[in-house]
Amino acid sequence: MTEYWPWWMGALGLGGISILYLLLVGRLLGVSGSWAKVVNWKENQAIDKSKQELVQDKDAMGSAFMAETLAEFGEGAIDEFKGEVDDANINQTVSASLDAPTPWTVHLVFLLSILVGSLLTAIYTGQFEFRLDLSNVHSQIFGTTWEVWVALLTGGMMVGFGTQMAGGCTSGHGLSGCARLIPVSILATVVFMVSAIFQSMLMEVMR
């Protein structure tokens, strides 16, 4: 049995990862966001495509709006409007909102490399142990392998649904959000930690 890192070393590791992610990628770490990208890639692709069509049609749409405005308000309104807004500003806003985000395959690579990293470490430290259930304590709580599997499937669905509903998970709300002192993230972190503690206590009592 290999010793795990002491808390301060783990803290350095976790903090280092979240900072490295910000520096290399320019975003904040959020694994449930990556999950959403990977799972919903097909739907997102369809949305992107319709957005692109809208961009190509920008001129057509613009002239339609212009004709409508002229008919409604006359030339005077246009001159008045031109004084207030400059074109560069508008173009910037449009391109920013259509800035193509990271492709979903990159997120898939990210998730799979977590698996690779842990596999290599587990082999290196001798922690690797092939088993069909999760752990001894988990099996004590849930019983036979079949019951364990049902629990894992149910738990996984709860986690998948819950993280999407809450808008973040341990990394997004917990690590990145709390570090930025975003009130919602702190609330979410407290709620999921307390729920998990409550549930675990309950399972410990019934064990």
Next chain:
Amino acid sequence: MKKIRINQYLAYGVIGILFGIVLTRIGFANYDELHKMFILTDLRMLYTFAGGVVLSMLMFFVLTKKIPAQHKIFQPGTIPGSMLFGFGWAICGACPSLVFVQLGQGAFGAVLTMIGMFFGVWTYRKTHGRYFGWDTGTCGV
């Protein structure tokens, strides 16, 4: 364009591998350790997590200018979603990144968790548009 793509894959891949190493060495994916944390008999990993948050906080203060505008808002799903996540985490011992670490350590049962998560994320996307329709502000968009 092509070069940017490859760099992106490399960056995410390197961080992912490091993340896997760190999570494995902390022991977050070991259900026995996690359970000990959740029944509050061993607070090592709780301190680890809190320490990671504090460290990130300090560095984020230094790097304020680099942080992109984020869209995290309170919405009707925040509390029920977090509760569901908390209960689920206690049951399957995995948050969305830990499931890969569990699998990497040889716990094959994590495949079931993974299928469950996939289904959960997919179901949420399907039901959200139809029944809820509020802004969730999911991270990393």
